Amino acid sequence: MRRIGIAAVLALVAHAPAAADVEVEGRRMEVIDVHLHPSSFGRMAPNGRSFIVQSMPPFARLYAPALVNRLLDPWAPHVGIRAQADWAGVDRVVLLAVYVPRTTGYFDNASLGGLLDDPRNVTAGGDRWAYGMPSLDFEDWSPDERLAALESWLEARPEAMVGIKLAHAHQGVTFDDDAYLGVYDVAARHGVPVLLHTGFSPFPGSRTEPAYYDPLGLEAIVEAYDGEHGMGRVDFVLSHVGQGDARAMTHALSMAERHDNVWLEISAIDRPLQIDEDGAPVTRSEPQYPFVLEQLRTRGLTDRAIFASDGPQFSGMIRRYLGRIVEGMRDTGWDLDQTEAVLGGNARRLFLTR
Amino acid sequence: MKRLLCGVVWLAACGGEQGPAAGAFVIAPGEGIGPARLGMRYAELAVELGEAEGAFVADRIGFARYSDLGLEVVVTSPEDALVDDALVIGIGASEGGHFQGALRPGATKGEIEAVLGPARDEVAGTVYYPEGVGIEYDGDVALRMGVFDPWERRPEVPPMTGATP
Numbered sequence: 001m002r003r004i005g006i007a008a009v010l011a012l013v014a015h016a017p018a019a020a021d022v023e024v025e026g027r028r029m030e031v032i033d034v035h036l037h038p039s040s041f042g043r044m045a046p047n048g049r050s051f052i053v054q055s056m057p058p059f060a061r062l063y064a065p066a067l068v069n070r071l072l073d074p075w076a077p078h079v080g081i082r083a084q085a086d087w088a089g090v091d092r093v094v095l096l097a098v099y100v101p102r103t104t105g106y107f108d109n110a111s112l113g114g115l116l117d118d119p120r121n122v123t124a125g126g127d128r129w130a131y132g133m134p135s136l137d138f139e140d141w142s143p144d145e146r147l148a149a150l151e152s153w154l155e156a157r158p159e160a161m162v163g164i165k166l167a168h169a170h171q172g173v174t175f176d177d178d179a180y181l182g183v184y185d186v187a188a189r190h191g192v193p194v195l196l197h198t199g200f201s202p203f204p205g206s207r208t209e210p211a212y213y214d215p216l217g218l219e220a221i222v223e224a225y226d227g228e229h230g231m232g233r234v235d236f237v238l239s240h241v242g243q244g245d246a247r248a249m250t251h252a253l254s255m256a257e258r259h260d261n262v263w264l265e266i267s268a269i270d271r272p273l274q275i276d277e278d279g280a281p282v283t284r285s286e287p288q289y290p291f292v293l294e295q296l297r298t299r300g301l302t303d304r305a306i307f308a309s310d311g312p313q314f315s316g317m318i319r320r321y322l323g324r325i326v327e328g329m330r331d332t333g334w335d336l337d338q339t340e341a342v343l344g345g346n347a348r349r350l351f352l353t354r
Numbered sequence: 355m356k357r358l359l360c361g362v363v364w365l366a367a368c369g370g371e372q373g374p375a376a377g378a379f380v381i382a383p384g385e386g387i388g389p390a391r392l393g394m395r396y397a398e399l400a401v402e403l404g405e406a407e408g409a410f411v412a413d414r415i416g417f418a419r420y421s422d423l424g425l426e427v428v429v430t431s432p433e434d435a436l437v438d439d440a441l442v443i444g445i446g447a448s449e450g451g452h453f454q455g456a457l458r459p460g461a462t463k464g465e466i467e468a469v470l471g472p473a474r475d476e477v478a479g480t481v482y483y484p485e486g487v488g489i490e491y492d493g494d495v496a497l498r499m500g501v502f503d504p505w506e507r508r509p510e511v512p513p514m515t516g517a518t519p
Contacts, residue, residue: 042484042508053477059417061480062488063428063444066502067415070430070443077441078414078430087414099511106511113517137514145514152516316413 021089022343024326027336030344033318034094034195034351035239035267035308036081038115039072039107041065047204048104071312074130075120079315082120082129088309088319091123091344093130094162094351096195099137100170103205109134109153116160131351132157133165133195136183138173147182154190162351163187163237167197168213169206175217184225188232191354195237195265198252200244200274210279214248219255226261235350237263237306241292245275249292256301263350264301266292266342267310270324289325294332302338306347378454379423379447383470384486384504387425387445387453392486392503396429397438409436416440424451424459428500446500457487463494474507 022031041064044052053064060067070076074095077083085093097112098104112132115121123129134153136146153161164187173180175196187194198215200208211217215238227233238255241264242248256262269289276282296305307325311318329339379388386392389402400406406418406427411434418436419426428444431437449459456469466489467473473481473489480490486504490497 040505040508041482042506045509049475050477053480060415060428061477062446062490062498062500063502064477064480065482065486065488065505066428066443066500069503069505076430078432083414099514101511108512108514109517110512110515137511139511149514149516156517314413315415 021091024339025336027340029340031090031307031322032092032344032347033085033090033309034306034347035265035310036093036095036312037072037098037107038074038081038095039105041068043107044105045101045103051204071315074115075118081312084312084315084318088322090318090322095130095132096165097133097135098165098167099135100167101139102172103170103203113153113157116157128160131162132160133163134161135165138171138180141179143182147186151186154192162354163193163195165195169197169201170203172207174211175215176220181221184221184234187234188225193235193237193350195239197240198238198242199240199248210245210248214245214251215242215255216251222255222259222262226259233261235261235263237265239265240268241266243269243271243288244273246273246277247279253295253299256304257299263304263306264296265306265308266325267308270321289328290332293328293334297332297334297338302334302342303346305342306350307343378452380455381447381453381457381499381501383483383501385501387447387501390425390427390442390445392442392445392501394442395438396436396440396442399427399442406436411435424448444500444502446498448498457499459496459499461496463491466496
C-alpha cells in the first residue's frame, strides 16, 4: 500500500514474502507471475544487449553487466528476481527458457533446470517457489533431436516444468509453419500448456510481419488440438494478448471466445498501441491495458486470463506492473472474484494442478 | 590471492613509499579500486572512505560518489536509501582522482588494450571486459572506468540437451 499509490485498492506487505502478499479491498490474494526471464549479460545477443543498455540512464551504462546480471539472477540480494517478486507481492513465479539468438539471446533448458533445482527455490512454507517452462531452439532445426530433448525435461521434471515456451516473432518462424508443429504433439502427450509470444515486439531482430505475431495464424492448430479432432488437447496461452497491433489483439480476444483451449496472458500491455485496425502505424501515448481489461471482462474471459509481467526488465518493474493491472481492473469494473482468478487462480488451475 | 595483493598495493601506496604513485589507487578489474572493494557493505565502505556524497537510490539501485577521490559507487539496497546493508556492486573511477597503472581514466585505448586486449563487447562508446571492467571512451581516451564482478561471455547458444533423471 505504501509504495504504489493505489491505497484503497491494493495493499502490498513488502516484508512478508511467505504467501498472499497482495490485498485487494480487504481480500488477500495469491499472485502468480507466469512470465519471468532469467538470463545473464553474457548470454544476450548483441542487438538485444545494445537495446537494453541504451535504455538505461547514461550514468548507469558503464555498469551494465553488474546491473543486468543481478536483475536477471533469481537469487541476487535486493534486486534479483526473487527479491523483486517478494517486493511486488508475487507469491510464485514461472521462469522461462528461451532460444532467441536473433533478438535478445538465450537461456537454455539445462540452465533453467539448474535454477529450479536450487535449494533456495522454496517458499517460507517449504514448497516450490519457481516453476519453469523449457523451450525449443528453432535455429538449424532438427526436429527429432530437439523435440526429444524438449520432451525429456517434461518427462524428468513434471513437478517443476509446467509448460512449453515459444516466441515465434523472436525465433523467426511463422505460426503456421508446419515444419515446427511437432512441439504441439509433445505438449499434448504431457498435458502441458504452450505459452506463445503474440504481438508486435520492440526488439531489434524480431519479425514484424503479422504472420509471425498475429495469433490468427495459429487458429487451425488451436482447432486441431482442442481434444476433439484426434490430435489430443493442448491449452494455448497467448502471451501479451497480441499487443501492439489492434488486429492481433482483436484476434487473440476473439480466438479465446471461440476456443476453450485458448488462454490470454496479460503481460506487456502497458505500452501504447503501434498499429491500428487497418494495419497503419499509429502514435498513441495511452497504454493498452485498460482496453484489454475491459474486453476481458465484457467478453466473459476472466476465467481464462492470466497475470504475468514479462519481467524483470528493470528494478521495480514487476511491482509497478502489478499495481497498474490491479488498478486497471478496478477502473474497468472487475469484481474481486475475477481479480483473484486472474492474479493467481487461473494460473494455478492451468499450470500448477496438472 | 589477487585480492590480497591489490590490497597490499593500496596500503603501500597510502604509506607514501611508492614514488610518483604514492596515494594512488589501483583499479583492479573484478575486485575494486583502492580500498573500495566489490561485495562490501556500505557500512564497511564508509569505514574506509567516509560517508559518500550525493547518494541517489531508486528502486533499490543506488549511486553515490567521493568527488575528491574521483570515485563513485553503485549499490543495491534493501530500501530506497543508502543504508549500511547496501551492497557494493560497482566502483567507478573518473578523471580528477589519483590512479596508478595502465588502467586509469585518461589512459589511451592503446595503453588499455596492451593490458586487457581488444574489447569484444561494445555499446555506444562503452566497452565491457569479462574480467570485470567497463570503460567509457571519449574518442581514444578513457573517460570513466567501472569495476564490477567478472562475467562470463557465452555468445554461442549451447546445443539443446536432454534432462538427466
